[in-house]
Amino acid sequence: MKTETTIQGLAASLNPSRAARKIIGFVPTMGNLHEGHLNLVREARQLCDIVVVSIFVNPIQFGPNEDFDSYPRTLEQDQRLLADAGCDIVFAPSVEQMYGKKPRLTNISVGGITDDLCGSQRPGHFDGVAVVVTKLFNIVQPNYAFFGQKDYQQLAVIRQFVRDLNIPLEVIGVPITRAEDGLALSxxxxxxxxxxxxxxxxxxxxxxxxxxxxxxxxxxxxxxxxxxxxxxxxxxxxxxxxxxxxxxxxxxxxxxxxxxxxxxxxxxxxxxxxxxxxxxxx
Amino acid sequence: MKTETTIQGLAASLNPSRAARKIIGFVPTMGNLHEGHLNLVREARQLCDIVVVSIFVNPIQFGPNEDFDSYPRTLEQDQRLLADAGCDIVFAPSVEQMYGKKPRLTNISVGGITDDLCGSQRPGHFDGVAVVVTKLFNIVQPNYAFFGQKDYQQLAVIRQFVRDLNIPLEVIGVPITRAEDGLALSxxxxxxxxxxxxxxxxxxxxxxxxxxxxxxxxxxxxxxxxxxxxxxxxxxxxxxxxxxxxxxxxxxxxxxxxxxxxxxxxxxxxxxxxxxxxxxxx
CATH class of the missing domain: 3.30.1300.10 (Pantoate-beta-alanine ligase, C-terminal domain)
Structure with missing residues (x-):
């Protein structure tokens, strides 16, 4: 398993697979992985030739009073778990690698389905998700992308903008993984x-x-x-x-x-x- | 030269070229082509193996009092001109093919550089451009996309969201084509x-x-x-x-x-x- 921290490095790692028309599966995460994430990776492993997992705590989907700074970052442990689960390439970019030095002026918003549920409590959250996931899709260019159903609204938002923007991939929703006592893993x-x-x-x-x-x-x-x-x-x-x-x-x-x-x-x-x-x- | 009117048909036409890793050039237009457009096609012809030109009068970039209904549609004449200029595939989808039957909920906005110049007179215009161009990019998946410098602000908007969203292609701006008396072709x-x-x-x-x-x-x-x-x-x-x-x-x-x-x-x-x-x- 390789770890790439730059867009260029990832492109170099993926190019031979792309040239050989291999099926690329992609699991975007914010790291601190648990069995829920690993089940996404296993699902990708079954369906695809190459499995890419991104680990990126995306600043623009956190509100000013949310837990961006304290969000757990556990890269080494995540790498071990991913290697065991069958991941081929970890993409772990820095914030600067993802957002550059020049200001970002572009926003993606998905109307209607982001107004309530988590949307009303977390203004701008789903815009931040839509932007980063679109960026990651364009960087990885997968055939399939895997998301957990625990973040059901997020999954619906992603399905919506993928359809509305004709993003050339298939979104796969994977059932919630729960602890033995029923708690949804998070x-x-x-x-x-x-x-x-x-x-x-x-x-x-x-x-x-x-x-x-x-x-x-x-x-x-x-x-x-x-x-x-x-x-x-x-x-x-x-x-x-x-x-x-x-x-x-x-x-x-x-x-x-x-x-x-x-x-x-x-x-x-x-x-x-x-x-x-x-x-x-x- | 082929003409495709569906996304599926275009994909089928382009797949052999994609599999052979050919360089795809793309010129998005609203049709009613003049020498300005044809110079974009010629530029693409020089740089690329396969040249795709889309002809689509995009409803969502017109304001309610603008000329969407009366905008000139001249497909047959356009096809003749494109064949002569070296286009390989014309993509001429219907509005329904592009936007489907279900409502579109996703919007792309580019802040800052769309607030004035044409942006202030045409509210929503550049959002409509950003959405349709992103859709077309995802449908055609070109290596290079060609735009005229006459619509300078549009070109800047497209460069901006391509960079902000990591869209995997290069945008080429082509100088304005003018009539002999200096009038910019439009x-x-x-x-x-x-x-x-x-x-x-x-x-x-x-x-x-x-x-x-x-x-x-x-x-x-x-x-x-x-x-x-x-x-x-x-x-x-x-x-x-x-x-x-x-x-x-x-x-x-x-x-x-x-x-x-x-x-x-x-x-x-x-x-x-x-x-x-x-x-x-x-």
């Missing part, structure tokens, strides 16, 4: 105190209980209200509890497949999770 | 009455006179004021007369290379032109 779980880590699986339990209630016929609005109560009583500060169609449109009743979304704060740590609930075939 | 010249067509070369004469005045040491502000007066007295309605650095930054004095910009209305027709003035080496 680099930010590492911020949790031992006590809060024990409490965190309540998020998934709440989602599963809501799924059961919906399948038993309870009204969606009631289910969402109960989720909010359950989370608040368990000690979470609820940012949002929402239901959307799989395409992120608002939904009032459980009359088609839907996704339940939760964002909470536990101590200073913001955690998100979601669960797709299939509408039963009649 | 599809919109066809809108001019015979009388106004005779008047139109005053734009270039005014630019050349300004260049002379600058080189003789007249102050920039005075030169700009005189240009405005000369154009107004000749019967033009002046939209703007401006000087900028070659990178489109404001400039107060002629102390480096600069570009003089003119936008005027002549009857109902909006015409633009520009002239680069070299600062004399000391």
């Amino acid at each position: 680099s930010r779980n590492g911020y949790l105190s031992a006590e809060n880590r024990e409490k965190a699986p309540v998020i998934y339990k709440t989602l599963k209980a809501a799924e059961q209630a919906l399948l038993l016929g309870k009204a969606l609005s009631e289910v969402l209200a109960e989720m909010k109560t359950a989370l608040t009583e368990a000690g979470f500060v609820v940012d949002y509890v929402e239901a959307r169609t799989t395409e992120l449109q608002k939904i009032e009743q459980f009359n088609e497949d839907l996704v339940l979304f939760v964002a909470v704060k536990l101590g200073a740590t913001r955690l998100i999770d979601n669960l797709q609930v299939k509408y039963p075939a009649s | 599809s919109r010249n066809g809108y001019l009455s015979a009388e106004n067509r005779e008047k139109a070369p005053v734009i270039y004469k005014t630019l050349k006179a300004a260049e002379q005045a600058l080189l003789l040491g007249k102050a920039l502000s005075e030169v700009l004021a005189e240009m405005k007066t000369a154009l107004t007295e000749a019967g033009f309605v002046v939209d703007y007369v401006e000087a900028r650095t070659t990178e489109l930054q404001k400039i107060e004095q002629f102390n480096e290379d600069l570009v003089l910009f003119v936008a005027v209305k002549l009857g109902a027709t909006r015409l633009i032109d520009n002239l680069q003035v070299k600062y004399p080496a000391s």
Whole structure:
């Protein structure tokens, strides 16, 4: 496994594969890798000839009061995990390598589906994601790009701008990887105190209980209200509890497949999770 | 020469060339071709193995009161001219082929350099250009893309987002092609009455006179004021007369290379032109 830190170095590493028309798979990450990321790499390994993983903590997707500076950077450990998971090339550029010295004037925004859920709490976040992912797509030029469904809204945003801009690749969404107790894996779980880590699986339990209630016929609005109560009583500060169609449109009743979304704060740590609930075939 | 009207058809036509690692040159146009466009094609022909020209009147770069509906569409004549100029593939998609049936949610904006000159008179125009050119770049995936310097601000916008988004191609700016009397070639010249067509070369004469005045040491502000007066007295309605650095930054004095910009209305027709003035080496 090679590690490249420059765009030019990566191009040189990839050119022979490109010339040989190999299938390139790409997993963009911010590092501090866990089993969720590694499952993306394994998925890429199965589908592609060459697997590229980027590790880049992207400053422009963090708000001024967010955790850009403290976001965990664990390159050596990440490299070991990636080698084991079957990655061929790690792309770990500096901020200057990605954004240069001249000011960036270009922005990409995806309307509609970024206005609520995480978008309303994190203004500019999805613009920053869209810009960096577009840049990385243009640098790596993969055939397939792999993203986790844990960041469901992010995945929807990426699918949208890939389609709108005719970016020549296929986006693959990979199901959420969970700890044994149900907590969705996230680099930010590492911020949790031992006590809060024990409490965190309540998020998934709440989602599963809501799924059961919906399948038993309870009204969606009631289910969402109960989720909010359950989370608040368990000690979470609820940012949002929402239901959307799989395409992120608002939904009032459980009359088609839907996704339940939760964002909470536990101590200073913001955690998100979601669960797709299939509408039963009649 | 082939004509493709679908993205899939174009991909099929280009795939053998891509597999053979041929150099692909791309000239995006809105059709109604004149010698200016054909010079772009000839330039591409010299530098590239395969020359693709797109003909697409892009609705999203026209304002609600602009000439989208009446913009001249002359595909058959364009095809003949392109075949003679050495084009290999014409890409002439429909609006639906380019924008699909589902709503587009993604926008690309380039800040700073789109706020004035043509940007202030045509809100959203450069966003529409950035979106369609990015789409076309992703569809054609050329090595080189050719644009005329007549639309100088457009060229600067394209260079900027290509750099900011790491789009893997080189942008080539080609000097303005002029009629014998100096008028910059433009599809919109066809809108001019015979009388106004005779008047139109005053734009270039005014630019050349300004260049002379600058080189003789007249102050920039005075030169700009005189240009405005000369154009107004000749019967033009002046939209703007401006000087900028070659990178489109404001400039107060002629102390480096600069570009003089003119936008005027002549009857109902909006015409633009520009002239680069070299600062004399000391």
